Amino acid sequence: MKPETCAKIFSQRETVKGHFLMIVKAPVSFREAIPGQFIMVRLEGGNSPFLSRPFSIYSIYSRGDDTFVEIFYKVVGKGTDAFSRLREGASLDILGPLGRGFDVPASCRKVALVAGGIGVAPLSFLAQRCGEDIPGTEVICYLGAGSSEALAGLDRLEKICSTVEISTDDGSRGYHGSVTGLLKRDMDLYADDDTRIYSCGPRPMLRGLQELLKGRPPGTCQVSLEERMACGIGACLGCVARIRSDGEKGGMVRVCKEGPVFDIDRVEFGE
Amino acid sequence: MNVKMGVDIGGVTLKNPVMTASGTFGYGEEYADYLDIGRLGAIVVKGLSLSPREGNPPPRIIETASGMLNAVGLQNVGVEEFIDKKLPYLRTIGSVVVANIFGESVEDYVKVADTLSNAKGVDLIEVNISCPNVRKGGIAFGSDPVLAGEVTRAVKSASGLPVIVKLTPNVTDITKIARSVEAAGADAVSLINTLTGMSIDIEKRIPHLKNITGGLSGPAIKPVALRMVWETVNAVSIPVVGLGGIMNASDALEFLIAGARAVQVGTANFINPSIAVDIIDGIENYLSDRGIGDINDLIGTLRI
Structure with a gap:
């Protein structure tokens, strides 16, 4: 079981204009996160913003028994604007780590x-x-x-x-x-x-x-x-991209579940 | 206090009145990490068609005030793959399994219903005559009392399973459709499906959804859903399953008091994947706190 958890903001600051670095104290399970994976974040309580927002993981680190997740994001809409106004100690509902991360072969030089x-x-x-x-x-x-x-x-x-x-x-x-x-x-x-x-x-x-x-x-x-996502766990089918399966015709594939990382040659970017 | 939570829909006993709504709970397995699926009254799976469908191009979803619009377009694996790949897992979970079906013609509906009736593990069929996001089928059947009755009658005769017909709110009078499907043999009705809506990006002057319009869900639609459930409960004698914007136990209780025999939790699963069990616990606590020993003694007790 990896249920949604309540997490507290440890710190938040604007780095360059419109870009924020948020550090959240997270459950220990986050230590297993792989680069390219993401987390769903929602303001605790209330309906505005209504849906959770997906953020890729910027870093994970531990200090003593505590695990911290860093989220680095740009303010682009209502959700990110609301997050940027939060201060230390504010509560968030977080879910993750989710999705498929990058593969780096050990032989890579x-x-x-x-x-x-x-x-x-x-x-x-x-x-x-x-x-x-x-x-x-x-x-x-x-x-x-x-x-x-x-x-x-x-x-x-x-x-x-x-x-x-x-x-x-x-x-x-x-x-x-x-x-x-x-x-x-x-x-x-x-x-x-x-x-x-x-x-x-x-x-x-x-x-x-x-x-x-x-x-x-x-x-x-x-x-x-x-992609825009509602659930982040493969149920809503809101976040699909057209992906070719090994040389065959493309299909609608969930960015949250089969992705967000894909081999570039398989992605059909369209017009 | 020990509270009896079981309810009956078309002769099938649900261990409690909380179901997960079609299109919001995948094929169940997506949620296995987040809640004990065996605790659910029932799972309604993503709508199934005769052949696999890839659905609409993205963007498919957009948040709106206290809700969201979606235009997924009924992407699904098709009934054959569902039986081969998804149903074996669902047979093991210990909850009632409801297969939601749709088609572009009466013949499609009949074939899907017939195939599912012969597959061990499906307990009920929910007939979607109300999807707003596909050109053919769906809502065309749901907004015409005669066609709605025709589909219901055909599915009933093809299927050995009890049938719930899922109704659209995008009609002038939902009770007319409800009465028509009741007369055609439906064992229950579920309502409401999403309300058709739209959202525009004012910078680009384009619709937020590639499909232009989509189905509105979430707490924004709850008062409308509750009103329609109340009207339908008063219009038919078959069980009514209530849904539309249920976010917590208190929302679910409103529908039950209005007369819904069971409820479905939909968009709330996206916000919190374990919400359905929280709602079951909340309903049980409500009954226990008030000394009500059986959920059926609460259903339809609205005082006017």
Whole structure:
């Protein structure tokens, strides 16, 4: 049994404009979380916001007997706005960890992370775990944002990645253009079998990445998808994406249950 | 105090009056980690059709004030796969299993009902004549008293199982449909399905749902549901199963007092996956605290 639990906010602060780092004291079961997994979070009591919101896990750590879950999110609507107003000690209902996380083969020697905006959250957790679990693996992060002020999660990435490459749409910092454009420049570095690419970000970015990786063997790259969810546990069928099953025609697959992580070559991004 | 919680629907005894509503509880197995499924009065599975359906393209859901809109479009594995892959688990849980069915024609409904009647493990059939999210079938049958009666009669004669007919609120007078399906042999009616609604993204000026419209559920619809259940209880003599926005035991008790023989918990399962057992406990405590020894002594006791 892993029922919904009441959790308290340990701390919350705005890191870069509109982006919040919330730390929640969580049940010990959260220590088993895998990067790419997510949690459902709801304000305790009341009906506004009504549904729980899915957040990928930014990090998990323990201090003494206590387990803490970090959620790093951008304010985009009513739900995230309400969460951003909460302070230390506020109660939340949380459920998780949920879904399928990233697979990193133990033989992997080089990892490229391609993060668009707040898509950095699960990738930062992945970088942290790669450092702990497969030491010696080179982790290079490509971090893209609209402008230099919006580069969320950069400080931490610089601590846990071998290299951080930056792109901004307005050219205010790093490569002037899209993060996939930046990756394209370095594609020769990721030609070998022992390299893997992981990504999370806006759909147009993921579509661009899929295009860039055409012809690569299946399994080269995994992406974490975002969808609106009601339940997070596979019942409501609200969060489906069209996914190809091993070369066959695509079907509607639950992002919460079979995902949120999928091999990029299997995702049908549509128009 | 020991409270009798059992209720009878079409000759099938439910250990308590709390069922989980179709489309909100998967095929049961999705919730196995979160509650003791064997405690439920009944599970109503996701609507089943003759062939698998992939449903509507996303976005399929959007939150609204005290509720949500969905336009899933009856995505399901189809009746054959349900029997092969999902029913074996449901046979082990110790709760009544209700198979919710729908079709695009009377023949579809009949074939699905017939197939399920021959599969050991299904106790009741709930006929969905009320889904607002598919072009054909569904609501077309549910909003016409003659067609509703026709589907009911056909399913009843094809099925050896008792039949609940699930009604749509998107009609002028729900009691007309209820009376028609009662006359056609329905063993019970359940209501309400979702109310058709809409939501618009004002920045992009597009509907939030790809399907444009969807079904509204959640606490926003509870007063409407309760009113319709009350009207229907007064219009028919078969059992009425009440649903629509039930979030806690107090909501469920309102429906029971209004005369519903049982209730279904729907959208609340999304908010808290173990809510159904909390509601069962809450109803039992209510009865026990008031010295009511049998749930049936509470049902339909509204004082006017």
